[in-house]
Amino acid sequence: MRSGFVALIGRPNVGKSTLMNRLIGQKIAITSHKPQTTRNRIRTVYTDERGQIVFLDTPGIHRAHNKLGDYMVSVAEHTLNDADLILWLVEPDVKIGAGDRHIMETLAGVKTPVILCINKTDTLARDEVLPVIAAYSSTMEFAEIIPVSAMKGHGCRDLIDTIYKYLPEGDLYYDEDTVTDQPMRQITAEIIREKVLRSMSDEVPHGVAVIIDRMEFGQRIVDIDATIICEKESHKGMIIGKQGAMLKKIGSSARHDIEDVVEGQVNLQLWVKVRKDWRDSDMLLKNFGYDPKSINE
Secondary structure (H helix, E strand, O other), rough: OEEEEEEEEEEEEOHHHHHHHHOOOOOOOOOOOOOOOOOOOEEEEEEEOOOOEEOOOOOOOOOOHHHHHHHHHHHHHHHHHHEEEEEEEEEEOOOOOOHHHHHHHHHHOOOOEEEEOOHHHHOOHHHHHHHHHHHHOOOOOEEEEEOOOOOOOOOOHHHHHHHHHHEEOOOOOOOOOEEEOOHHHHHHHHHHHHHHHHOOOOOOHOOOEEEEEEHHHHOEEEEEEEEEEEEHHHHHHHHOOHHHHHHHHHHHHHHHHHHHOOOOEEEEEEEEEEOOOHHHHHHHHHHHOHHHHHHOE
């Protein structure tokens, strides 16, 4: 048996959460086309007859502009020290940008083996991937380089097989049926935030957090009260929408996904509150689940 921890790193919006969901065969991490979707480290578990892979999905490594950004980058960088293997996701571009070069500098001080995953290869012809491999191979040494498509699933089976080669021998860390160690309240909050991300313009989502005020499991129905936090009154109006239309859309879409997770009927009630500049408030960051002291736990 081989079991170990595998960190997924990369620039924002490169497809880390999509790949992780694909590899474990179930949606756990939220996704959207907007950068910085993932804020906390998300742990998911893949188990088969060979052993167990514990994936650590991380926020995208980027230059932070507020305390929330500092927290996200710190989460990503600390995760490297907890991993037996690192999967670095990049886009299929021969021009290596400043963001990826910053990640190279971060990896330079890490002794953990690194597998380079060139994602979104479904957007290229097969011979167009070779120059990308050559460009990255010239910058640093990788344990492996594997082209994949998280969206289509191409190369994912090869990736799983390769990961096992680099994991240490050992017993399972989790029960065979475990898919994630995330609490249900956190999964629910993230689903709601995903629907805000997917529904709103670029200006609003980065300033949104979601708090689960109440989650009660009855015999036939799960009652959930949740609050969407934003930074401006104008954003609150946009989230609610004309006659509450946008909030109803967000709630309806979120309820559908939450019912899949809890495998039952859900009564979801949403509210919207303004907390000005919460992304730069130590107290509010902690209250909303982004506590820097928790990173090392």
